[in-house]
Amino acid sequence: MDSFYMTVYNITTLIPSGMVSTYGRIAAMAGSPRAARAVGYALHSLPEDQLATVPWQRVINSRGKISSSGDSGRAVLQKKLLLSEGIIFGGDDTVSLKEFGWPR
DNA sequence: ATCGTGACGAACG
DNA sequence: CCGTTCGCCACGA
Numbered sequence: 001m002d003s004f005y006m007t008v009y010n011i012t013t014l015i016p017s018g019m020v021s022t023y024g025r026i027a028a029m030a031g032s033p034r035a036a037r038a039v040g041y042a043l044h045s046l047p048e049d050q051l052a053t054v055p056w057q058r059v060i061n062s063r064g065k066i067s068s069s070g071d072s073g074r075a076v077l078q079k080k081l082l083l084s085e086g087i088i089f090g091g092d093d094t095v096s097l098k099e100f101g102w103p104r
Numbered sequence: 105a106t107c108g109t110g111a112c113g114a115a116c117g
Numbered sequence: 118c119c120g121t122t123c124g125c126c127a128c129g130a
């Protein structure tokens with residue numbers, strides 16, 4: 001229960017509504033600045049019961065873009081959820097981390 | 105313990 | 118800013 005994944009989920013839960021963070025940022029907070037990839041893997045493997053409690057949609061890549069490993073359905077849902085939280089997307093579906101990035 | 109894999113990231117060009 | 122290349126980490130088989 002004290003796995004890296006647990007830490008990732010815990011940190012992700014701390015992201016305030018209306019803001020987004022990045023895999024790398026979370027990895028750093030989890031204690032492994034170079035494990036951004038593992039963070040993505042963690043959220044990809046996010047259990048359904050956690051899907052309802054963990055705001056996974058607030059985690060995007062360092063370019064401010066959504067990554068969904070080809071699963072367009074998830075990407076659309078993610079964008080929809082973020083929009084409903086007040087996140088503004090650019091014309092190329094990118095979020096301004098300068099404005100919505102967390103922590104600042 | 106080893107290998108392959110992947111929602112990533114920084115450095116380059 | 119974009120695509121490519123290489124490096125890093127944790128996980129499951």
